Amino acid sequence: GAVVSQHPSRVICKSGTSVKIECRSLDFQATTMFWYRQFPKKSLMLMATSNEGSKATYEQGVEKDKFLINHASLTLSTLTVTSAHPEDSSFYICSARGTEASYEQYFGPGTRLTVT
Amino acid sequence: AQKITQTQPGMFVQEKEAVTLDCTYDTSDPSYGLFWYKQPSSGEMIFLIYQGSYDQQNATEGRYSLNFQKARKSANLVISASQLGDSAMYFCAMRVRGSGYALNFGKGTSLLVTP
Numbered sequence A: 001g002a003v004v005s006q007h008p009s010r011v012i013c014k015s016g017t018s019v020k021i022e023c024r025s026l027d028f029q030a031t032t033m034f035w036y037r038q039f040p041k042k043s044l045m046l047m048a049t050s051n052e053g054s055k056a057t058y059e060q061g062v063e064k065d066k067f068l069i070n071h072a073s074l075t076l077s078t079l080t081v082t083s084a085h086p087e088d089s090s091f092y093i094c095s096a097r098g099t100e101a102s103y104e105q106y107f108g109p110g111t112r113l114t115v116t
Numbered sequence B: 001a002q003k004i005t006q007t008q009p010g011m012f013v014q015e016k017e018a019v020t021l022d023c024t025y026d027t028s029d030p031s032y033g034l035f036w037y038k039q040p041s042s043g044e045m046i047f048l049i050y051q052g053s054y055d056q057q058n059a060t061e062g063r064y065s066l067n068f069q070k071a072r073k074s075a076n077l078v079i080s081a082s083q084l085g086d087s088a089m090y091f092c093a094m095r096v097r098g099s100g101y102a103l104n105f106g107k108g109t110s111l112l113v114t115p
Helices: none
Strands: A006-007 A010-013 A019-024 A032-038 A044-051 A067-074 A077-081 A091-096 A106-107 A109-115 B004-005 B011-013 B019-021 B022-024 B031-040 B046-052 B063-070 B072-079 B089-096 B100-103 B109-114
Touching: A010 A019, A010 A044, A019 A067, A019 A091, A019 A109, A019 B031, A032 A077, A077 A091, A077 B031, A106 B046, B004 B089, B004 B100, B011 B019, B019 B100, B019 B109, B022 B072, B031 B063, B031 B072, B046 B063, B046 B072, B072 B089
Parallel strands: A010 A109, B011 B109
Antiparallel strands: A006 A019, A019 A077, A032 A044, A032 A091, A067 A077, A091 A106, A091 A109, B004 B022, B019 B072, B031 B046, B031 B089, B063 B072, B089 B100, B089 B109
16 A cells, blocks of 8 residues: 655654654655544544645644644645644644545554653 | 444454444435544554445455444444454544545544453
């Protein structure tokens, strides 16, 4: 299957700083990428949907100024957590979808963010 | 609104036995897709099986099969011949048309396979 990478896999940052997470589709062009957040022993919650070249669509309750999403190319989407707080500590997973006709979504390995 | 329900927080099964993980869904959209993913402790999401709402036959992928009962709005995952490596969290998910086909996940079922 197609491969999606995420970088970094783990990151620890201090409160008040910003951290950027990259999501790359390695062998296909992703028209749409999704960002999910997962708390320990919980399910994945959709944060936002990003389409290449346009603004991301955020889910209700997700602060767009805090979680900045950029989808500058068909193979790269980035999530920047700005002014991080300890409550932002979580597992962030991206997924990518290829063509409109395909039902398949390919998940990245996830990024574990710890804010101290 | 679309909703996915997994009512089994945890399940045990003995090695080599079959196990069924329950999933029910609710949607008013006649076109939808149902997925099952496995998430081991490493956190990666591993795609197992997909069922489209218009698919006539139940999906199968190796030891995984999906018991799709459209009228009951259920999409249970059956794992045959369980292996120790099957121990993981299992999530049922539904494709949501309104969000560019993002996935709406159930709460998950933790499966433990015992020797």
